[in-house]
Amino acid sequence: MPSLRMEQSELKCKNGCDYFGNPQWQGYCSKCHREQLQRQRRAANKPSPSSSSASATLPKPERKSEDRLKLTSRSSFSKFEEKRLRQSETLKKANLLKFSMFKKGGSTDDHDHSDKKPEFKIPSAVNEAMKREFNQRFPALAGASRDVRVCVHALALDVLKCARAATADELSERVQGHYQRFLKHMDVSPHFAAADADTKEALIDFVEKHAMTYLHDLPSVVFSPSGTDDERLDARMCERIQSLGWVGAKHLDCKISNDQRARAPLYRAIAELLSMDSASSPGGKLACVRRCCAHVMRLCGAPASADDLLPALIFTVLKANPPRLISNINFVTRFCNAQRLMTGEGGYYFTNLCCAVSFIENLTAESLDMDKEEFDCYMTMPASIGGSSWAAALSLCAELKDAEEQSELVQSLKQQVATIEARATELANSTDVFQKEIEKKVADVLAKTPLEIKPRRELPRFGKFQNIKSSPLIDLDTPPTQEPPERDVPDTVETKEDSAADQSQHTIVPTEITFGEPAKTNILGLETPELQSPHNTEDNWVVKQTNSMELLNSSPLGFTSFDTRSIDELLTPDEFGDNLPPGLSNINYDIDLSDFSADNSAADDLPKPEKDPFSPEGINKDVFDPFVVPKVRDPFSPILESFDQFSLVDSKSNRQSDPFEIVPRPSDPFSPEGLQPEQGFGDAFSPMPVASASTPAQRPLASILDDSDSPTTACLLPTPLLPQQDKPT
Amino acid sequence: MSTPAGGTYNFKVVLLGEGCVGKTSLLLRYIEDKFNEKHLSTLQATFLNKKLNFDGKRINLAIWDTAGQEKFHALGPIYYRNSNGAILVYDITDEDSFVKVKNWVKELKKMLGSDICLMIAGNKIDLEHERTVPLEEAENYAKMVGAKHVYSSAKLNQGVEDLFLELTREMMEKYDDNSQKDVNRTSRVLVVDDEATTPSSCCSGFRSN
Numbered sequence: 001m002p003s004l005r006m007e008q009s010e011l012k013c014k015n016g017c018d019y020f021g022n023p024q025w026q027g028y029c030s031k032c033h034r035e036q037l038q039r040q041r042r043a044a045n046k047p048s049p050s051s052s053s054a055s056a057t058l059p060k061p062e063r064k065s066e067d068r069l070k071l072t073s074r075s076s077f078s079k080f081e082e083k084r085l086r087q088s089e090t091l092k093k094a095n096l097l098k099f100s101m102f103k104k105g106g107s108t109d110d111h112d113h114s115d116k117k118p119e120f121k122i123p124s125a126v127n128e129a130m131k132r133e134f135n136q137r138f139p140a141l142a143g144a145s146r147d148v149r150v151c152v153h154a155l156a157l158d159v160l161k162c163a164r165a166a167t168a169d170e171l172s173e174r175v176q177g178h179y180q181r182f183l184k185h186m187d188v189s190p191h192f193a194a195a196d197a198d199t200k201e202a203l204i205d206f207v208e209k210h211a212m213t214y215l216h217d218l219p220s221v222v223f224s225p226s227g228t229d230d231e232r233l234d235a236r237m238c239e240r241i242q243s244l245g246w247v248g249a250k251h252l253d254c255k256i257s258n259d260q261r262a263r264a265p266l267y268r269a270i271a272e273l274l275s276m277d278s279a280s281s282p283g284g285k286l287a288c289v290r291r292c293c294a295h296v297m298r299l300c301g302a303p304a305s306a307d308d309l310l311p312a313l314i315f316t317v318l319k320a321n322p323p324r325l326i327s328n329i330n331f332v333t334r335f336c337n338a339q340r341l342m343t344g345e346g347g348y349y350f351t352n353l354c355c356a357v358s359f360i361e362n363l364t365a366e367s368l369d370m371d372k373e374e375f376d377c378y379m380t381m382p383a384s385i386g387g388s389s390w391a392a393a394l395s396l397c398a399e400l401k402d403a404e405e406q407s408e409l410v411q412s413l414k415q416q417v418a419t420i421e422a423r424a425t426e427l428a429n430s431t432d433v434f435q436k437e438i439e440k441k442v443a444d445v446l447a448k449t450p451l452e453i454k455p456r457r458e459l460p461r462f463g464k465f466q467n468i469k470s471s472p473l474i475d476l477d478t479p480p481t482q483e484p485p486e487r488d489v490p491d492t493v494e495t496k497e498d499s500a501a502d503q504s505q506h507t508i509v510p511t512e513i514t515f516g517e518p519a520k521t522n523i524l525g526l527e528t529p530e531l532q533s534p535h536n537t538e539d540n541w542v543v544k545q546t547n548s549m550e551l552l553n554s555s556p557l558g559f560t561s562f563d564t565r566s567i568d569e570l571l572t573p574d575e576f577g578d579n580l581p582p583g584l585s586n587i588n589y590d591i592d593l594s595d596f597s598a599d600n601s602a603a604d605d606l607p608k609p610e611k612d613p614f615s616p617e618g619i620n621k622d623v624f625d626p627f628v629v630p631k632v633r634d635p636f637s638p639i640l641e642s643f644d645q646f647s648l649v650d651s652k653s654n655r656q657s658d659p660f661e662i663v664p665r666p667s668d669p670f671s672p673e674g675l676q677p678e679q680g681f682g683d684a685f686s687p688m689p690v691a692s693a694s695t696p697a698q699r700p701l702a703s704i705l706d707d708s709d710s711p712t713t714a715c716l717l718p719t720p721l722l723p724q725q726d727k728p729t
Numbered sequence: 730m731s732t733p734a735g736g737t738y739n740f741k742v743v744l745l746g747e748g749c750v751g752k753t754s755l756l757l758r759y760i761e762d763k764f765n766e767k768h769l770s771t772l773q774a775t776f777l778n779k780k781l782n783f784d785g786k787r788i789n790l791a792i793w794d795t796a797g798q799e800k801f802h803a804l805g806p807i808y809y810r811n812s813n814g815a816i817l818v819y820d821i822t823d824e825d826s827f828v829k830v831k832n833w834v835k836e837l838k839k840m841l842g843s844d845i846c847l848m849i850a851g852n853k854i855d856l857e858h859e860r861t862v863p864l865e866e867a868e869n870y871a872k873m874v875g876a877k878h879v880y881s882s883a884k885l886n887q888g889v890e891d892l893f894l895e896l897t898r899e900m901m902e903k904y905d906d907n908s909q910k911d912v913n914r915t916s917r918v919l920v921v922d923d924e925a926t927t928p929s930s931c932c933s934g935f936r937s938n
Contacts, residue, residue, distance in 0.1 A: 020840070197737055253798070297775070304774065304775065305752070305753030305756075305774055305775060305794055306744075306753070306775045306793075306795050306796045307748050307749075307752075307753065307797055307798060309796070310796035310804075311796070311798075339739070342739075342741055342791075343739045343741050343778075343789065344791070345776050348775070348776040348791070348793050349776070351793070351807055352775075355796075355801070355804040355808065358803075358804055358807060359800075359801065359803075359804060366800070369800075
């Protein structure tokens with residue numbers, strides 16, 4: 001029964017020392033191999049000791065051919081393949097020689113960095129890039145920048161110098177020696193005093209990265225160096241993996257489900273493994289391996305143990321068949337900082353990869369738990385069958401995966417669009433609702449407050465005597481006795497209708513209510529039929545006190561107006577009962593009383609303002625005495641005189657009556673003094689029973705106003721009743 | 730390699746043992762000191778870098794889990810080369826796993842000699858009633874090969890912390906003992922080397938496997 005395990009004796013050094021040997025060292029352990037090599041070299045050097053470097057390469061071809069023979073006996077390489085490889089090898093060597101020759105000639109400017117004579121220097125572009133990155137990554141260690149670069153230069157130069165002469169392992173040792181020296185230098189140098197352990201690790205990584213990135217791109221220096229059979233091994237490994245293309249997850253006992261979705265990490269792991277070849281520094285390659293293993297672990301499900309990781313990684317390597325796998329592994333093993341490779345996480349995964357590669361190399365029927373016959377059958381099967389079918393399947397799977405991803409993306413985009421649309425309609429709806437709400441609110445507010453009454457309240461009203469107190473009807477510097485003259489106004493008014501209205505105002509005292517109607521009838525019946533409309537829409541008429549140009553038009557009404565607004569208000573239905581027609585008389589009356597009393601209180605002070613040049617002083621003085629009032633002939637004249645004209649204004653239509661003048665007249669000689677206003681009213685309004693019926697509510701008010709105690713009563717009584725009398729008659 | 734860089738000891742520890750004896754569970758339990766259950770699902774449980782303070786010294790433990798299946802046994806050398814310590818885990822209810830441990834011990838002794846500290850852990854002591862590996866036999870064997878023996882239960886979190894601490898202590902002692910030997914050895918190597926190459930231990934021969 002064949003065993004996967006090699007016998008101990010096979011592993012031991014050929015020299016018989018107890019250490020383990022290695023096929024790359026011709027079966028010697030490292031120590032014996034080196035001794036052997038040195039012996040060979042010394043023998044070769046003897047004839048011409050000066051040209052050590054040239055002669056050092058001599059023994060190699062011999063060794064190579066031995067190896068090659070061994071390999072050919074085992075592997076299935078064709079002769080042609082063999083020839084091709086040999087050619088490429090010689091070509092590489094020639095390249096290298098040419099390369100160093102050229103560089104030797106081309107080194108123009110000198111660098112102060114190395115104790116050894118530099119054959120050539122690292123291109124300044126590389127140097128500059130290094131400097132920049134160092135300053136970026138380690139700003140705190142600016143002083144160490146030069147040290148680090150010197151180390152990189154020394155390392156690169158040393159490697160290049162020895163590349164032709166030394167074997168890959170010597171090269172590796174040299175590089176490791178440089179790392180060690182740099183570590184020691186960091187411990188000693190004051191430049192690195194500020195760096196902690198982690199920074200030092202990062203620094204050595206930095207050195208490794210830059211030196212190796214530079215060297216990696218040079219042909220056959222560090223990556224699959226000349227003198228090694230890395231390339232051959234690559235090809236062999238590639239072939240081996242191809243021939244194992246039939247190996248599936250179940251052969252390896254790995255827990256990889258067949259669900260395409262669950263296999264997604266597999267493709268990522270394969271991609272990472274493939275990208276390892278393109279990374280140029282050992283650290284970069286390690287990072288690729290680490291990422292690859294992270295994907296593999298996700299493939300296994302969490303928490304994954306090493307028992308799961310290794311088979312899955314083997315499976316991944318088999319399916320990925322990464323290019324130049326052995327060269328890459330050897331490059332990392334030789335030139336990566338050994339410390340990190342031993343203990344770091346990257347090192348652990350890299351070790352797993354090495355294990356996977358080793359397992360694949362030594363894979364037998366037993367390691368797959370299958371019959372030897374079956375295994376042989378699979379292995380003799382042309383590689384193309386298993387491999388290509390898997391490759392085709394893999395690419396199909398990849399396509400499928402892509403398609404799935406795309407469709408998922410489309411789905412998610414669709415969903416997004418749908419949600420956006422939903423939100424948009426929602427927003428539109430809410431704006432509609434909002435608009436309606438606002439409209440409704442506005443309508444409500446408008447319904448609640450259809451008219452702006454407030455400003456009017458501040459101003460004097462005809463209908464409310466309380467207000468009159470605070471603000472005089474006519475905003476003039478006139479004595480309190482001004483009111484009475486207003487009553488006179490009607491007398492002076494040219495149009496009879498107006499005078500009638502005024503009279504009614506004065507006479508309101510007993511029955512104000514009835515007044516409005518009769519006034520109307522009067523108007524209708526009398527001289528000014530055109531004025532009917534304003535009267536019908538009683539609200540419209542506003543008597544406006546104007547001392548401006550408006551008054552230039554002559555008022556058709558001839559109404560004596562004191563305050564346009566007050567009249568307007570008076571006419572609003574709010575002020576009166578519904579069935580109570582607004583009467584001008586009401587207003588006038590109220591105002592007169594209150595205003596009068598209010599002014600009285602300030603009577604003493606008022607005379608001064610009366611020094612108005614327009615006001616007749618004598619009259620005023622007479623008027624001023626409350627007790628004398630009755631005798632006063634016409635106390636209103638001063639106020640009236642202060643205005644040139646009056647006009648009526650329709651508040652609704654803003655129509656303005658022609659301005660009119662008020663001409664003060666002495667008390668009408670025709671007026672019957674004894675006649676009671678009440679009587680006059682009674683006469684005037686008797687024809688309107690309805691109006692009188694609606695009045696009772698107002699009567700008390702009238703009676704209050706009528707109070708004889710008030711100084712105004714005295715004034716009221718003598719009001720000119722003449723026009724009133726005229727009308728009824 | 731355990732060169733103390735900046736006063737920090739770097740130790741590499743491998744977990745060896747048959748599959749299903751609980752290597753991974755031990756590692757998970759050890760990690761759990763820092764992480765709670767919730768995080769476990771996102772953890773990778775194959776590699777752990779644990780920083781310790783031990784006797785006032787900073788120690789960096791790199792613990793490597795290995796695949797325990799029989800078919801991967803041949804890969805052992807790749808895993809354990811340059812290790813400072815090895816934890817050999819067996820299942821006390823599984824006689825075969827103990828035999829496997831014996832094989833590992835032999836192999837390690839041959840390959841690494843006394844450079845490696847060995848720790849034998851009898852896991853799953855929560856299944857004491859199903860024990861098939863006699864306690865005396867295990868302890869005697871451990872004594873014979875110069876290894877420490879510890880009982881542990883990853884399930885009950887018994888002996889896990891001790892296991893690693895004990896190993897750490899031993900590795901430190903061994904390191905301090907070896908430092909003198911190392912000096913001698915490197916000088917010896919240098920004598921034969923007429924080039925200024927840095928010394929490398931013999932185990933590095935496996936690097937290019």
